[in-house]
Amino acid sequence: MGEFAVELRDVVKKFITPEGSELAAVNHVTMQIRHGEFFSMLGSSGCGKTTTLRMIAGFEWPTEGEIYIDGVAMGHTPPYQRTVNTVFQSYALFQHMNVFQNVAFGLEMEGVSKDETKKRVGRALEMVQLTGMDRRFPKQLSGGQQQRVALARALVKTPKVLLLDEPLGALDLKLRKEMQLELKALQQELGITFIYVTHDQEEALTMSDRIAVMSLGRVLQMGPAVEIYERPTSRFVADFIGESNFLEGKVKSVSGDQAVVVIPAWNEDLTGIAMTQVKVGDDVAVSIRPEKIRLTEDARIKENCIEGSVVSSTYIGSDTHVYLDVRGQRVKVWEQNRISTLDPRAYYQKGQKVWLSLMMENTLVLPRD
Amino acid sequence: MTTAQATEKSVKKFSLLKVFRESRVAQGLLLISPANIYLFLFMILPLILVTVLSFLSRGTYGDVVFQFNITNYTRLFDPLYGKIFIYSLEVGLATTVLSILIGYPLAYYIARAPARQRSLLLFLILVPFWTNFIIRIYAWIMILRAGGLLDAFLEWAHITQHSLNLLYSPTAVLIGMVYEFLPFMVLPLYTSLEKIENSILEAAADLGAPPWRVFLRVTLPLSVPGMIAGTILVFIPAMGMFVIPDLMGGAKTILIGNVIRNQFLTARDWPFGAASSMILMLLTMVFTLYYTRKAGFGEELLV
Numbered sequence: 001m002g003e004f005a006v007e008l009r010d011v012v013k014k015f016i017t018p019e020g021s022e023l024a025a026v027n028h029v030t031m032q033i034r035h036g037e038f039f040s041m042l043g044s045s046g047c048g049k050t051t052t053l054r055m056i057a058g059f060e061w062p063t064e065g066e067i068y069i070d071g072v073a074m075g076h077t078p079p080y081q082r083t084v085n086t087v088f089q090s091y092a093l094f095q096h097m098n099v100f101q102n103v104a105f106g107l108e109m110e111g112v113s114k115d116e117t118k119k120r121v122g123r124a125l126e127m128v129q130l131t132g133m134d135r136r137f138p139k140q141l142s143g144g145q146q147q148r149v150a151l152a153r154a155l156v157k158t159p160k161v162l163l164l165d166e167p168l169g170a171l172d173l174k175l176r177k178e179m180q181l182e183l184k185a186l187q188q189e190l191g192i193t194f195i196y197v198t199h200d201q202e203e204a205l206t207m208s209d210r211i212a213v214m215s216l217g218r219v220l221q222m223g224p225a226v227e228i229y230e231r232p233t234s235r236f237v238a239d240f241i242g243e244s245n246f247l248e249g250k251v252k253s254v255s256g257d258q259a260v261v262v263i264p265a266w267n268e269d270l271t272g273i274a275m276t277q278v279k280v281g282d283d284v285a286v287s288i289r290p291e292k293i294r295l296t297e298d299a300r301i302k303e304n305c306i307e308g309s310v311v312s313s314t315y316i317g318s319d320t321h322v323y324l325d326v327r328g329q330r331v332k333v334w335e336q337n338r339i340s341t342l343d344p345r346a347y348y349q350k351g352q353k354v355w356l357s358l359m360m361e362n363t364l365v366l367p368r369d
Numbered sequence: 370m371t372t373a374q375a376t377e378k379s380v381k382k383f384s385l386l387k388v389f390r391e392s393r394v395a396q397g398l399l400l401i402s403p404a405n406i407y408l409f410l411f412m413i414l415p416l417i418l419v420t421v422l423s424f425l426s427r428g429t430y431g432d433v434v435f436q437f438n439i440t441n442y443t444r445l446f447d448p449l450y451g452k453i454f455i456y457s458l459e460v461g462l463a464t465t466v467l468s469i470l471i472g473y474p475l476a477y478y479i480a481r482a483p484a485r486q487r488s489l490l491l492f493l494i495l496v497p498f499w500t501n502f503i504i505r506i507y508a509w510i511m512i513l514r515a516g517g518l519l520d521a522f523l524e525w526a527h528i529t530q531h532s533l534n535l536l537y538s539p540t541a542v543l544i545g546m547v548y549e550f551l552p553f554m555v556l557p558l559y560t561s562l563e564k565i566e567n568s569i570l571e572a573a574a575d576l577g578a579p580p581w582r583v584f585l586r587v588t589l590p591l592s593v594p595g596m597i598a599g600t601i602l603v604f605i606p607a608m609g610m611f612v613i614p615d616l617m618g619g620a621k622t623i624l625i626g627n628v629i630r631n632q633f634l635t636a637r638d639w640p641f642g643a644a645s646s647m648i649l650m651l652l653t654m655v656f657t658l659y660y661t662r663k664a665g666f667g668e669e670l671l672v
Binding site: 057058059078079080084085086088089090092093094095096105106108109110153154157 | 566568569571572573574575576577578579582586587590591593
């Protein structure tokens, strides 16, 4: 058994665009995916996540670099000789076969005996809760059921790695949430490595052991959900995952992992944690998540405290989204509605003056990109 | 107004306008009437005429006498006509099979070509229709005749020494038929092949199927509807074709189409010609029905 379930070493995939120019859809990507891991590739469309997945499946071959599955270099191995299976975004079910035949297809190709096939298909259908649907045709199934058939069809092969290309993209929100939990449970139960492609950050955060955030063919950051959200290493990641307020500034002094940043727009210094190596004089962006800013009526803490006035606020039940003007800069703050009251002032009114307390540990200093 | 009152009123004063206003059935019938009129004028009426005609008798001077006559049909059981029917069936089948064998790779190639090239290739398939059918057949005669283009080329390339004598042979008829009917096979095949998404083929490969198994288990079954449509479009007209055997088959190749044409135009035996047409139609219908059932025109494929 190889050290990693899947390993990509400096993989590049170039395409020729219809205009004739070269485009690197995947640009020097290196990743190591561990056995039994739920690994997600997250990014907006065109970031190279699907191309990367297709290269692991064998539908595309890298222009440069090498892909290893379970320690074996794949080279130009065709998809039908790889020990991975794919769940497609469009399900890609065989319309001319019923559910049983669809799920049995992979076993038929392996030459598994009839009895064995029956047993394994039965088990796979049970796994995705489709028992008794064997004789139905894909056209007669709902989107969610078709998704389950696609899943069973791939899982029945007991692959070492299951590749999932936005499998829940076509489902409605409620079903998607259910399937997310189900997929995660299934993955833990089976212990199969899942490589999951999605553009939905919440989906990635909910399910993944580790996430690779991709943009323009590159991996910007790789790590567990908490790390990606709480310790982004670039402005792009901080912006893409969740929401954030950004302030531009210059590093004034550095001590350890802390940096003092001059914010010219505020004519103020902010102390924060440097996410990357910075030195005095660097242009940086300071990122503060809206839920990590506290609003108070008076300035109790001197450090990192600044006055602003409410521009608008939206009550959304659990939270109030407050948009403020702080010395000419727009700042958004998510305040949790901890106290049950009908007093409109508790939910911040337009023009109301408040103090924002920006804690040092919530103030992240990122390179400006 | 209650229903009883309404009925009473409409009974009292019947008006067509009222019927159409109140009855959904009448409205429906009115709306589909253009199609019905068309069907009646161009299909049902001629069919009735031919059916009636096939039971009448031929007059001395080639006119039609209104006298019931069954011999038109009994005559067809003559072994001579039996042979022609069987031969026509064979030519029709051979044309269909060859059209599939030649048309399938072509349709597959077009369907898998880049989108930009696809419309150009389809256009090229249709270009021959710009020229009159008879002229195109004469072009084939020029190619196939003794000492024609094909012979000249083969001799020039030192492949053959003598003329192949292709023209005026069953082979020439088959070449002409396949040439004429190929587009009718390619187009429906293309339509069903083009509908097969790439991801379906990728899924099959992903599940362990090498290319030839992907073709046999996925591509081929999914293109069956196109093949059925193409077969109907090729087989039925091929069975009744008489121009190509006339021009390219010489005296040796007589198909049922020629027999029917001759009865109407040369022998002036319209009732017998009509009876032959009826039998041809029945044969074609039986064959087509059998074929579509057998080929599994399953519900899942109709969609």
